[in-house]
Amino acid sequence: MFDVFKDDNENILNTYKRFNVALVSGKGSILKDINGKEYIDFNSGIGTNSFGLCDDEWVKAVVEQASTLQHTSNLYYSIPQVKVAKLLCEKTGMKKVFFSNSGAESNEGAIKAARKYSFDKYGEGRNEIITLENSFHGRTMATLSATGQDVFHQYFFPFVDGFKYAPANDIEALKNLITDKTCAIMIETVQGEGGVNALDAEYIKFIDNICKEKDIVFIVDEVQTGNGRCGYLYSYMEYDVHPNIVTTAKGIAGGLPMGAVLFDEKLENTLVYGQHGTTYGGNLVCASAAYSVLSRIDDEFLNHVKECRKIIDEELGSAKNVVSISGKGLMVGIEIAPHLKAADVVAKCIEGGVIPLTAKAKVRLLPPLNISFEDLKKGLNILKKALED
Numbered sequence: 001m002f003d004v005f006k007d008d009n010e011n012i013l014n015t016y017k018r019f020n021v022a023l024v025s026g027k028g029s030i031l032k033d034i035n036g037k038e039y040i041d042f043n044s045g046i047g048t049n050s051f052g053l054c055d056d057e058w059v060k061a062v063v064e065q066a067s068t069l070q071h072t073s074n075l076y077y078s079i080p081q082v083k084v085a086k087l088l089c090e091k092t093g094m095k096k097v098f099f100s101n102s103g104a105e106s107n108e109g110a111i112k113a114a115r116k117y118s119f120d121k122y123g124e125g126r127n128e129i130i131t132l133e134n135s136f137h138g139r140t141m142a143t144l145s146a147t148g149q150d151v152f153h154q155y156f157f158p159f160v161d162g163f164k165y166a167p168a169n170d171i172e173a174l175k176n177l178i179t180d181k182t183c184a185i186m187i188e189t190v191q192g193e194g195g196v197n198a199l200d201a202e203y204i205k206f207i208d209n210i211c212k213e214k215d216i217v218f219i220v221d222e223v224q225t226g227n228g229r230c231g232y233l234y235s236y237m238e239y240d241v242h243p244n245i246v247t248t249a250k251g252i253a254g255g256l257p258m259g260a261v262l263f264d265e266k267l268e269n270t271l272v273y274g275q276h277g278t279t280y281g282g283n284l285v286c287a288s289a290a291y292s293v294l295s296r297i298d299d300e301f302l303n304h305v306k307e308c309r310k311i312i313d314e315e316l317g318s319a320k321n322v323v324s325i326s327g328k329g330l331m332v333g334i335e336i337a338p339h340l341k342a343a344d345v346v347a348k349c350i351e352g353g354v355i356p357l358t359a360k361a362k363v364r365l366l367p368p369l370n371i372s373f374e375d376l377k378k379g380l381n382i383l384k385k386a387l388e389d
């Protein structure tokens with residue numbers, strides 16, 4: 001007899017602490033579990049299902065491509081890939097795109113490109129990358145090393161050398177870490193996994209300036225913040241800055257595995273033939289999905305994200321046991337009263353019919369970007385009840 005809970009425990013590596021739910025279908029912002037119970041989706045598959053569950057246009061793009069040609073590898077020209085790359089370059093002003101399969105892989109590409117840029121221009125030894133304390137950049141060896149959290153720097157020694165960690169929003173501390181060995185600075189404009197903490201605008205601007213001044217590669221990790229999540233196509237666009245590399249993944253293909261690394265005019269010729277690659281990156285089905293997502297992220301859509309945020313701030317601003325609300329757009333961190341545990345609040349929410357996430361001690365919301373005001377308010381009411389204890 002098949003039992004999803006028991007058979008999961010017995011057959012799948014035990015690396016996740018799962019909630020006691022098996023989700024089997026969904027439409028829009030509504031998920032359904034194996035018992036037929038419905039939930040409002042405040043998580044979107046960790047910020048991936050940008051247009052919600054099984055969005056009609058997205059499904060059409062995926063099904064059409066899957067039934068035409070699913071994969072060819074990167075040895076041949078690909079219409080869906082080119083369409084996505086062109087769109088990304090047009091909308092961001094960046095010059096070249098490399099497609100990967102995930103956020104970690106996108107950041108690996110960025111790290112390699114930054115070091116190669118410095119190697120080409122300055123020779124060996126100028127290879128240090130400054131990231132921030134509390135950052136999260138992925139689970140591969142290099143991106144774990146880039147991640148500025150001690151809990152991730154255990155067991156798997158030796159880690160990749162050449163990363164230094166700066167406390168966020170501290171300009172003096174950052175200045176002190178920059179040396180003639182620094183080749184790149186990598187940030188998330190809103191630290192996601194680290195607790196939904198937005199960086200100060202002046203700090204982001206300072207990084208942009210110092211990078212220009214010292215020919216340091218400025219990398220913005222938009223894996224979570226990108227693709228409309230923060231109310232801008234990419235979150236750095238809120239500020240008057242010009243990153244040399246932008247990495248993204250999560251929401252880019254609306255719930256299929258894809259990532260992208262965007263390079264500006266300084267870096268566009270750094271990685272060339274034979275120096276980087278992937279079998280699946282930019283897969284035809286994923287790229288078709290990404291085009292369906294990215295081509296619909298326009299000003300009106302981004303305004304919807306911002307309007308949703310206003311509702312969240314209004315509804316939760318005065319809610320019981322909410323201490324503060326952080327993040328941008330539909331990337332929301334809720335600091336809760338210290339007698340509450342985020343995981344318990346989430347468990348209660350799930351009981352009540354809404355599925356949020358946690359980030360450190362906070363409750364985190366990453367609803368679908370096109371969630372209706374009605375579903376949003378319904379979900380917030382359930383959340384508010386869960387917070388009342």
Ligand SMILES: *Cc1c(COP(=O)(O)O)cnc(C)c1O
Nearest residue numbers: 102103104136137138192223224
């Ligand atoms: C999720 C995340 C990653 C890792 O992405 P994967 O697709 O899980 O490899 C990297 N950076 C940030 C900012 C993220 O939120």
